[in-house]
């Protein structure tokens with residue numbers, strides 16, 4: 001078990017964590033990471049934040065320096081796109097940047113292919129100035145288009161779109177966010193939070209158009225405007241952030257069960273017991289919410305990476321985590337714990353107008369989720385309350401004068 005040959009597909013947060021955790025557990029076998037990207041595993045969150053604004057340089061994006069992988073004998077194969085999984089022969093076919101094909105065999109396979117942006121249908125998909133944001137290369141493209149740009153249109157009022165809006169306002173662009181739903185952040189949070197962020201962005205000069213759909217993007221060589229159900233908006237740069245889709249094709253073609261992600265059990269084992277999966281691409285059981293969920297967060301990628309490493313070592317520690325996530329916009333640190341989809345009650349602590357407040361969501365009397373704006377202690381404590389199903393005194397919780405530690 002300690003001498004197996006492990007091949008990991010995908011060079012992101014989860015892949016790096018699987019390899020690191022295996023070595024931490026004194027795994028002695030071979031570890032290869034095959035990544036379609038030309039960069040060592042890096043953190044994506046700064047891409048729409050300090051890396052886009054130019055406050056963080058690329059060196060600081062990398063999860064580990066090259067020397068780490070060398071010292072740990074982890075074979076990172078960049079620009080290696082896996083084309084096919086042959087489960088019968090336990091091998092993969094992959095193509096290199098120069099188009100050459102090669103194969104690699106495995107004893108255990110880990111699929112950590114993440115997600116890819118949902119694409120907007122375009123008459124001219126080669127129009128310059130239209131961007132998605134998932135990788136370092138995407139940001140380099142955006143930075144080029146930003147030179148001399150004045151008007152940015154962001155399609156999609158989710159986290160990535162709003163983070164880009166915040167950075168772009170700081171860079172002096174005129175910014176319009178076009179959102180199809182009736183409010184921004186609709187998929188992920190409550191009206192209280194949506195309304196706060198809507199007002200805050202407007203106070204910073206961002207125009208937000210909700211209940212507005214995009215009918216097309218105009219331009220000859222470069223983008224010139226965006227056609228919407230509420231009229232035409234001038235644009236010399238467009239960033240599309242309308243969600244992501246799990247990269248599951250490889251698994252699907254190989255006959256591994258998928259369903260809005262690669263289906264895994266609590267040990268991150270797929271429908272093939274030799275194949276594990278971690279990160280954004282998995283659909284996994286949540287012990288707490290008692291349903292299958294797919295998450296797009298650093299925390300999940302790290303924790304599932306650790307779970308996969310344990311399972312490969314046959315330690316079998318079930319994945320049992322309360323999800324958490326963050327988003328930085330302007331000077332607002334937004335921290336989210338848990339999932340609030342089906343709350344039946346919520347409590348607001350603090351005042352939105354102070355730019356520091358929290359919303360706690362309850363179901364059947366138990367806290368299931370929290371959204372905290374510039375309120376780190378509330379976020380940290382709520383993660384414990386949720387996990388432990390703590391009995392929270394709602395009156396105390398509402399009173400910001402009472403320490404968050406004293407509300408149970």
Ligand SMILES: Cc1cc2nc3c(=O)[nH]c(=O)nc-3n(C[C@H](O)[C@H](O)[C@H](O)COP(=O)(O)OP(=O)(O)OC[C@H]3O[C@@H](n4cnc5c(N)ncnc54)[C@H](O)[C@@H]3O)c2cc1C
Pocket residue numbers: 009010011012013014015034035036037043044045046047048080081082083112113114115133134135160247250278279280281295296297298299301324325326327328
């Ligand atoms: C702009 C942006 C901002 C974000 N901000 C936050 C945040 O603030 N907080 C937070 O918690 N999360 C944030 N996230 C989400 C977070 O980055 C992801 O949840 C995390 O990166 C998931 O890690 P992963 O390893 O599952 O996938 P990824 O990091 O996406 O890695 C997947 C890798 O697999 C590679 N790959 C795919 N298919 C193949 C193939 N066939 N062959 C070889 N390689 C392949 C991809 O190229 C990629 O390198 C953000 C994401 C983005 C894009």
